[in-house]
Amino acid sequence: MEKLKQKGTHHRGEWGSKLGLILAMAGNAVGLGNFWRFPRMAAEYGGGAFMIPYFIALVVVGLPIMITEWHLGRFGGQHGHGTIGPMIYLQAREKVKPKTALAIGTICGALAFAIPVLINSYYNHIVGWSLNYAVQSLFNQLGHGADLTAAYQSAISNPVQAIGFWVIAALLLAVAASKGIKKGIEAWSKIMMPTLYIFGIVLACFALFTQARPETPNLTAIAGLDFLWHPDFSKVNWSVILAACGQIFFTLSLGMGLISNYASFLKKDDDIVVSSIATVSLNEFAEVVLASTAVVPLAYVFMGDDLLQGGSIGFSFISLPNAFMNMPLGNIVGACWFFLLFFAGFTSALALFNYLVTFIEEGLHSSRKVASWVAFVSLIVIGIPVVLEPMLSNGATQIYFETLDSWVGSYLVLFLGFIELIIVGWFVKPQKTLEGINSGAKAKVPSWVVTVFIRIITPAILLLVIVNATIENAKNGFFSWTGIVPEGGDPAIYALWTNLGRGMIIVVFIFGFIMTLRMLRKTYQHELSKQ
Known part of the structure; x- marks a missing residue:
């Protein structure tokens, strides 16, 4: 085992600095959902009232799972692993026989393989759209009003735009990942994350000083903030609580294997408690402060209540550009917005991409450069249906995209997060888990975080959310043959593209299951053969 640990650590590399690690982790967490999903959800689900279940979910669900995944990752890295399957196997083996642990680790490994691969297969397209819009906005090529709907349909259905910018985004991911942890992911994060925050602050300042138009004097930036944060407690129900928990998972990149993957490159005594809190803090600053201050007030001045129309995609690529094109220096402001989206999306996509690269490295024993380009080709192939459907429908439908996002990005992540908590909380002695979390920590986590939250409260809440989400989805027709x-x-x-998306999920999961099982059997064949 010691040989495996040393070999894994040397081959996989380490973070060059604490700052680089935190910025990369923040880049993983701070993504498109912070800037286009959260402000719209807050405004739609009760404004200030939405923040009550949101912050409760952050404390009792987000932080415990964040700490759990950092702990899992550093633990796995000390044994030469950067993927969830072996990490869960080693933890489960503390309680059950190796073959039972093998089954649990294989299922978790398959989930953790399928989730980032499938999310990346459509997420990369959105990163490409953001880059496309940033370029168009910079050169003042976006239209007005109804033209923006046509512009969006062209962006997702025109082969030159849709394929070109998608491939460019994927190529940049492969180049960054191929350079390794320190010279690739860390170096790119050190540039993109500070730039992202600068753009966010500029947009927030611009939004707060934007004057109301003469024809709509009541639509001011301050009124926009009131529209966003005015508490409407009549809207708080189970659907809002589910949405708040889902947003916490989405915004912090939990239940995807990404936090654990990045944490696996830590040194043995790196402080994961401070790093966890820093990651959450940077994410919440971007989401609650910058996104809310920049996005909704700016759109409200030019659109009023209509800014909620069109869903998250329409809000970002139709509603907001329409506001930008009606203000002074709108093309520059728009370019800042879309470059912000591009940087946020790229750093998150890089974490998703790196998980696949690590999986290929460990499963096929290949070099990082080879693994990066294998991952690039794989994601291009898997991503073809995402770009194909809009082309065939002239931008009218994105059913396949929505199916993957609904199942993987908002549902399967809850299952993986729940299993992680059960394994770490119940299969390993609480004192051993606590010692693992606090190793190298300047501020120690108290024992009740493990015994009360990680073991009981957080998994119980997560189970409640999963059950209620399942009931809600069943009522809405989510599980029907045609979908919703x-x-x-x-x-x-709808049946065609919905079931094509479901079929892709099953195929990718099965492939991840086979590869994880093969990896675990080969690595731990000695102890498995003894049982």
């Missing part, structure tokens, strides 16, 4: 068909939609078309 909107009024006027063609059930046959």
